[in-house]
Every structure is written in C-alpha cells, then in structure tokens.
Amino acid sequence: MKKGVLLVNLGSPDSPNPKDVKKYLGEFLMDPRVIDVPKWARTLLVKGIILNTRPKQSAKAYQKIWWENGSPLIVISEELQQKVQEQVEYPVALAMRYGSMTIKKGLQELVDKGVEDVYLIPLYPQFAMATTETILVLAEEIRQQHFPNLKIESLPAFYNKPEYIKTLSESIKSHLQGKNYDHLLFSYHGVPERHIRKSDITNGHCKPSDIIDCACCKTESKAHEFCYKHQCKEVTRLVAEYLNLEEGTYSTSFQSRLGFDPWLQPYTDRTIERLGQSGIENMAIVTPAFVSDCLETLEEIAMEGEEIFHEVGGKDFTTVPCLNTDQNWVNNLVKWIEEWAKTPATI
Structure with missing residues (x-):
C-alpha cells in the first residue's frame, strides 16, 4: 500500500476581512466539540449572538498580526510541510480543520498521488476534544463518505515524547x-x-x-x-x-x-x-x-x-516563539513518520 502523510492544524480565515472572519468563526464555533451544547442552543449562541458582535473585533486582531503573504499559521504550516517533504519519500499534504484548506482536499491530494495508507498528524502536542478529537472524527467521516478504501492511522498526542x-x-x-x-x-x-x-x-x-x-x-x-x-x-x-x-x-x-x-x-x-x-x-x-x-x-x-x-x-x-519550522521539530516529525512507515500496513 502506498503511504502518505497528512499534517492537520486548526485553520485560519482566508483574510482579516470581517466577512471572511465571520465565515471562519461560524464553522469553528458551530463544531459540537468546540461548543458542546445541544445544537439549538449552540445555534442561538453562535448565530444569534457571537457572529453579530465578535467578527469585527476578531478581524481587528487578525489585522494586527497578518503577514504580507497571508495568515501566519498558514504560512508557517506550509513551510513546515515543505521542510518535512524534503526529508521523507512519502507524499506530504497539509490541511486545516476549519477554513478553505479542508481535510477532504488534503486527503484528495494524497489519493490523487496513489496513496492508500495515510498517516494523519494532528499538530497538537496534547489531546483535546476541540482539537485532536474533532480532527479525527471528521477525517473518519470523510473517509467513509468519499474514500472508503483509504486506510487512516493517526499520531497519538506527543506531549511526553x-x-x-x-x-x-x-x-x-x-x-x-x-x-x-x-x-x-x-x-x-x-x-x-x-x-x-x-x-x-x-x-x-x-x-x-x-x-x-x-x-x-x-x-x-x-x-x-x-x-x-x-x-x-x-x-x-x-x-x-x-x-x-x-x-x-x-x-x-x-x-x-x-x-x-x-x-x-x-x-x-x-x-x-x-x-x-x-x-x-x-x-x-x-x-x-x-x-x-x-x-x-x-x-x-x-x-x-x-x-x-x-x-x-x-x-x-x-x-518565546512556537516551534514553527525549527529544524529539530522538523526532525521529530520525520522520525515519527519513518517509524510509522516501517510498520507493515494491514487492511
């Protein structure tokens, strides 16, 4: 089975414009693993209150940190993907849980390259419902609906490695x-x-x-x-x-x-x-x-x-900056990918 890797982070609005921020916040906050209340209550809270006030405030915050070439999170994640790809022989794709860089697109990119066995790496050191769990649940839903023959394994929380x-x-x-x-x-x-x-x-x-x-x-x-x-x-x-x-x-x-x-x-x-x-x-x-x-x-x-x-x-x-594209951090990811790749695939 041909192997491939999918790195997944949180996501970002397409721009710091209030309209794009509102769209992004709507997807993020309507996730039942982020605001874990009944759907009717979540809808009332998010669409009835938060999305009528928070997007403008959040847009101003994004405008303060936005880079010339885009969202810092996206730019850094893309650079990380490239560095990892340079050190492994397997296709490495990048996706975000929320926003336009969807997990479905990331999996499709790998499938188009012939990948049948995916190592999904949530880019979070610790496990949480609103981060790792929501990624894994959505990835499995997408696999069942669109890529039933695809095998997906995931990297467990690496906080104590x-x-x-x-x-x-x-x-x-x-x-x-x-x-x-x-x-x-x-x-x-x-x-x-x-x-x-x-x-x-x-x-x-x-x-x-x-x-x-x-x-x-x-x-x-x-x-x-x-x-x-x-x-x-x-x-x-x-x-x-x-x-x-x-x-x-x-x-x-x-x-x-x-x-x-x-x-x-x-x-x-x-x-x-x-x-x-x-x-x-x-x-x-x-x-x-x-x-x-x-x-x-x-x-x-x-x-x-x-x-x-x-x-x-x-x-x-x-x-102190995050690890971002620190070479030692890249080496960690490469090590975990290589360890996974050595494990015989099972159907």
Whole structure:
C-alpha cells in the first residue's frame, strides 16, 4: 500500500476581512466539540449572538498580526510541510480543520498521488476534544463518505515524547539565552472544565474538585491518555525538569476562554497581572499548546499579554516563539513518520 502523510492544524480565515472572519468563526464555533451544547442552543449562541458582535473585533486582531503573504499559521504550516517533504519519500499534504484548506482536499491530494495508507498528524502536542478529537472524527467521516478504501492511522498526542520535550526545551533555552527574567509562564489554550470530565474514559477519575486542584493529574490513571489538563501539566513538569528550573520560578496557566462557563484555571491574563503586581519585573512566556504561531500567540499573548504586564508595573516581557519550522521539530516529525512507515500496513 502506498503511504502518505497528512499534517492537520486548526485553520485560519482566508483574510482579516470581517466577512471572511465571520465565515471562519461560524464553522469553528458551530463544531459540537468546540461548543458542546445541544445544537439549538449552540445555534442561538453562535448565530444569534457571537457572529453579530465578535467578527469585527476578531478581524481587528487578525489585522494586527497578518503577514504580507497571508495568515501566519498558514504560512508557517506550509513551510513546515515543505521542510518535512524534503526529508521523507512519502507524499506530504497539509490541511486545516476549519477554513478553505479542508481535510477532504488534503486527503484528495494524497489519493490523487496513489496513496492508500495515510498517516494523519494532528499538530497538537496534547489531546483535546476541540482539537485532536474533532480532527479525527471528521477525517473518519470523510473517509467513509468519499474514500472508503483509504486506510487512516493517526499520531497519538506527543506531549511526553522525549524528543519533543528536548526540542521544546532547547528552543526555550535558545530564545531566552542572555535574557534576564524572573519567571517563566507556560500558557496553554484553555478548554471548559466539562471537556476534561467528558474526555475521562474511566468515567470517574476526574472529579469537579480535582479539576481545580489537579489532584487527579498527580494520580496515575488511564484517563491521562485523553486528559488535556494532565498533559499540559506534564509538559510543564518535564520541561522544567529538563531545564533545571527552580520551584517558584515557573508556573502554568490557560488562555482564550469564551463565555461564562468555568474554564481551566488559572487564567493567563489574570496570572500575568498577578505576577506583575507581586513584584515580578521581568517575565518570559511560552505557549506549548501550539506548534505554530497564530492569533492566540502573536496577538493575545505577545500584544495583549505584554500590555497587561506593563500596566501593572512589569518591565521586560519576553515571548518565546512556537516551534514553527525549527529544524529539530522538523526532525521529530520525520522520525515519527519513518517509524510509522516501517510498520507493515494491514487492511
């Protein structure tokens, strides 16, 4: 069976124009794994409220970070695809979960090249309903409807793979070399607390109180395979261990909450504010839930986060870029692809 690879990231509007942003947000927010409420309630919330107010605001944010050659996320992902393709003999395609670069188009590109066995790589280190799961579910739906003879396997969450931790840690070390900072904040994309409970395959390991104090994250369980918060906490722990960070000089937070339901805490914006008010003058921040810089890293963290820090008296605010097209990150992907390719295909 001829093998091929499909890299999949979140997606982006076609332009920072409010019309394109509205179309993109509509697709994104109507995903039942993003806003996981009954369809009637989701429709009322998204189409009746959010899409009447948020697109203009989001468009302004996209305009701040948009590059001459397009969306940073798309441009970086395309460069990553090209670098990986240069190092493997198998066709490598790129797709996005939302937007015009659809998973169907990505699979079609591979099928047109004769591919029968696809290695789907969600470009997210940690598993979450609203990222990895929605990609895998949609890919399987598309396979059944349009490519029934295609075989699709996927790369599991790689948050704790030693080579990934080394690559992430060395990238942080390199970008902070010579920088004077008092605290390193690991900021991850947030999800509603209920997503953690819904992803608990044991139906009992994660309890409401545990989600807040992380007691369940510290207790070994099969639930950790799909527990986003545990996986985020583990990345912080492993990187801190690799870099020999002293306790109290680093912490974990969660960004990008939406609505009024409780999301994973502590919140990044409030944490930045608290650190500045507590006397931290120089801080650095890294965003390990993302492998490519995007709106959430370039605008929400590098712009809004820095503004918050300065407003409360902070002086130096350093953002560590995502792995983007770092050669060691490319090498990680190539290694995982080669390992998969050596495994005999089964029908």
